[in-house]
Amino acid sequence: MLMTSIAALFPGPVVVEASTLLPDAELFADECAFVQAAVPKRRAEFASARVLARKALAALGAPLVSLVPAPDRSPVWPLGYTGSISHCSDYCAVVVARSRDIRSLGLDVEDKRELDPAMQDLVLTRAERQWLESQLPVLRPVLPILIFSAKEAYYKCQYPITGGFLDFQDVELAIEWASGTFEARVLKTGWPAAVARLSGRFVVDPDRVGCGVALMPD
Known part of the structure; x- marks a missing residue:
């Protein structure tokens, strides 16, 4: 699915990144610890989402930070930003926006x-x-x-x-x-x-x- 097609799903200014799964993507140490017990596919999904999210956030000027989920496993975004993550089979997509532009996103x-x-x-x-x-x-x-x-x-x-x-x-x-x-x-x-x-x-x-x-x- 093209990133432009995903971006068109949202009414405000968003940044989308999408890719096939990236099993060798580099993570922060605390992210590695969070997902270390998971099966390989889940680790690949998790890593892909974090790499794509950081790339999308960087396009909006956000700092490069760890993106460890909350205790309920929902995404945690840097202050002033919001986003959503989705993956299926061998594909992952992330959408982010500034909170001043969009209060919450679901993809x-x-x-x-x-x-x-x-x-x-x-x-x-x-x-x-x-x-x-x-x-x-x-x-x-x-x-x-x-x-x-x-x-x-x-x-x-x-x-x-x-x-x-x-x-x-x-x-x-x-x-x-x-x-x-x-x-x-x-x-x-x-x-x-x-x-x-x-x-x-x-x-x-x-x-x-x-x-x-x-x-x-x-």
Whole structure:
């Protein structure tokens, strides 16, 4: 997936870096310690994300710093910056922005594939299933993974604001295929208004599905 395609998922000024996995990427000592017990693929994903994130942050003038995750494993960004990380199979992508331009970002990239029935049961709400059945047959195979990816992107965007957990069934999507846009709406009562309903964009290419959500400053 082209970096320009990923950047176009977001409404504000962002920097995107993406690459196949970089298993030999150099890390800070504390980053190495954080991931030393992980399996090789997880180490490659972690290292790739940190190298790409530092490259993207440097383009915005951010300092070269360690990017060890928080205890809940969510990304920690330098003060004044925000971002999001995604990886699938052998690919990693990172998007960053200045916090004054974008309050929070959510990026998700998935391999283009059919979502298995068990996962569809977890991910799709009843209304989403009804919508899926109304779509053109040629589109139906990719729509469940698109919904999965869009919900992941929404979750990544809202989490730095709320610190709250949501199940797939707590979020319902309205997708506009022709415009490449969607709206995510939280069904759970009492969710903070700032992130209870957010719009996003998506792109589908021959190999991958990408979704982006941004929360703009007040």
